[in-house]
Amino acid sequence: MTAVAPTHSFTRTHRAPVHRIGATVRIHVANPWTTLISPWLILLVVFGLNFAIWHLVLMAAGDRGVEADAFHYNGGVSWIVFYMVVVAVQAMNQTFSFVVGLGATRRDYFVGTSALFAGLALMYGIGVSVLAGVERATSGWGVNGWFFAPGPFATMPLWEVAVTYTLVLLFMFFVGSGVAAVFVRWGATGILTFFASVAVLLLATLWAITQADAWASVGHFFTARSPLELALLSLPLSLVGGLVGYGLMRRATPKG
Amino acid sequence: MTAVIEVAGLTRHYGKVHAVEDVTFEVEENTICGLLGRNGAGKTTLMRLLTGQAFASAGQIRVFGESPVENALVLSRTCFIRETQVYPDSFRGKHALRAAERLFPNWDADYAAQLATEFNLPLDRRIKKMSRGQRSAVGAIIGLAARAELTFFDEPYAGLDAVARELFYSHLLEDYSKHPRTIVLSTHLIDEAAKLLEHVIVIDGGRVIINDNSDALRGTAVTLVGAKSAVDTFAVGREVLGTDVLGGISSVTVAGLSPADKAAAAAAGLEVAPVSLQQLIVSRTRGTVQPQEALS
Numbered sequence: 001m002t003a004v005a006p007t008h009s010f011t012r013t014h015r016a017p018v019h020r021i022g023a024t025v026r027i028h029v030a031n032p033w034t035t036l037i038s039p040w041l042i043l044l045v046v047f048g049l050n051f052a053i054w055h056l057v058l059m060a061a062g063d064r065g066v067e068a069d070a071f072h073y074n075g076g077v078s079w080i081v082f083y084m085v086v087v088a089v090q091a092m093n094q095t096f097s098f099v100v101g102l103g104a105t106r107r108d109y110f111v112g113t114s115a116l117f118a119g120l121a122l123m124y125g126i127g128v129s130v131l132a133g134v135e136r137a138t139s140g141w142g143v144n145g146w147f148f149a150p151g152p153f154a155t156m157p158l159w160e161v162a163v164t165y166t167l168v169l170l171f172m173f174f175v176g177s178g179v180a181a182v183f184v185r186w187g188a189t190g191i192l193t194f195f196a197s198v199a200v201l202l203l204a205t206l207w208a209i210t211q212a213d214a215w216a217s218v219g220h221f222f223t224a225r226s227p228l229e230l231a232l233l234s235l236p237l238s239l240v241g242g243l244v245g246y247g248l249m250r251r252a253t254p255k256g
Numbered sequence: 257m258t259a260v261i262e263v264a265g266l267t268r269h270y271g272k273v274h275a276v277e278d279v280t281f282e283v284e285e286n287t288i289c290g291l292l293g294r295n296g297a298g299k300t301t302l303m304r305l306l307t308g309q310a311f312a313s314a315g316q317i318r319v320f321g322e323s324p325v326e327n328a329l330v331l332s333r334t335c336f337i338r339e340t341q342v343y344p345d346s347f348r349g350k351h352a353l354r355a356a357e358r359l360f361p362n363w364d365a366d367y368a369a370q371l372a373t374e375f376n377l378p379l380d381r382r383i384k385k386m387s388r389g390q391r392s393a394v395g396a397i398i399g400l401a402a403r404a405e406l407t408f409f410d411e412p413y414a415g416l417d418a419v420a421r422e423l424f425y426s427h428l429l430e431d432y433s434k435h436p437r438t439i440v441l442s443t444h445l446i447d448e449a450a451k452l453l454e455h456v457i458v459i460d461g462g463r464v465i466i467n468d469n470s471d472a473l474r475g476t477a478v479t480l481v482g483a484k485s486a487v488d489t490f491a492v493g494r495e496v497l498g499t500d501v502l503g504g505i506s507s508v509t510v511a512g513l514s515p516a517d518k519a520a521a522a523a524a525g526l527e528v529a530p531v532s533l534q535q536l537i538v539s540r541t542r543g544t545v546q547p548q549e550a551l552s
Contacts, residue, residue, distance in 0.1 A: 015332060015361050017328070020328060020332065022358070023355075023358035023359050026354075026355070026358050027344075027355040027358060027359075030344075030347065030351040030354055030355055031344070031346040031347060031348070031351050033346055034346060094344035094345060094346070095344050097342045098342055098343055098344055098347075098355070099355075099359070100309065101309065101336065101338065101341070101342065102335065102336065102355075102356065102359050102360075102398070103307060103331045103332065103334050103335055103336055103359065103360075103404070104328075104331065104359060105308075105326045105327065105328045105331055106326060107326055107328075108328060250326075251311065253304070253309055253310055253311075254309050254342075255342060
């Protein structure tokens, strides 16, 4: 047997798809600030402010005290939910031209980015739920204050809180990835057109509901379902957001 | 010889702009090919098409025998460094190198570190805050250390000083000889890069107007300098690429002279000077030619 000499000095030419997809994930977190650190920091700042306000209110109330459920309703945690749209848009806009510009396929980029978003949704979902657990163990941080699992979340088992958050965050990521894809494909003009269309559609929906005198049944739709059930309904929407984003990215051109 | 790039009838329109128009050429494996032309000639568009980043309006592209569009097997063997290479805002120099390590199978981290030292690149600085030259150096380092089988450099050294450019040229040549690969280099600094180029493709107005071995190309034209009357007499009936008259002295750049023709010109009292690649290309792309000093 004679060994066949390699035709050139390159040996590690092909890599498995999983490696190529992993490369995109790693590039997103090469500098972890945007995706991994800043959301936690800002969430903790928002929590700190709420915590201070609770104490301020207690101090002002003095001996009279406050009602038992005074700090039961708090929207502070929704901040991290909506911030995920920003994280998604930033992450994609920042890395698409770099990663695809250097020679990755749009498909590998999109699958890698989606995997990252799913991972982030899970991480933040579980993280917030762990904090909700601490909140319960300390009877609302010692002041009966409910920040991480407020209102209707307060009575849900922790695993349900985690699943709900994860699904809602996932939805926000794929809304973000859809918006980012519009921007990467069509730039600022695309974004303006997109949001104008969304505004028109939203108004048309409100108009139709009002005209059909259907607000009661819309309200019922939401109140009759638990947060988890509503979150589950977002799954198909997340999927649509992802598919639309991918469809747009397929023909997008890296800048620069 | 195997062709790494095969292009046939390639066309790309942006609205009414014909960025690339019916282009056909091949690039052989393991050569350094210069892709030259004026600003807006279509060089960058062509490279974007070849790397699957832009989409052809018509025609065929084969890279490693396959279409590059969304083709991971082709693209993972390809590296494209642009003049205006973009990096994520949050990236420092080291992040860019780490990212490249993930993307390129043949990445040589030691070589990248060595290049960073030689280029004096502050790896801990945010790329956004780097000077133009430093940013170009990041691209040059990635392009070299990636050791991709097919590497495109699009004006890789905007803002790099002469020392850094020399460093880039010598590394390119040295690493190319150690690890032969196909390199397509687009540049405005034709004379500087000329010594590297084995093959030259010149595009003008989206069309390929020269596609030749660079040695053969250099021999295709000469500049003749002498008394205006003698020059004019000799030039009659020949392919004149450019003329320059100063007082009674005239210089013309003439294509297609045989050795016998050159001897005849010398006998007629004309100075026969070789034309540099840059002069040749300038004259072919509708500019005027400056005569090069005669070789004594």
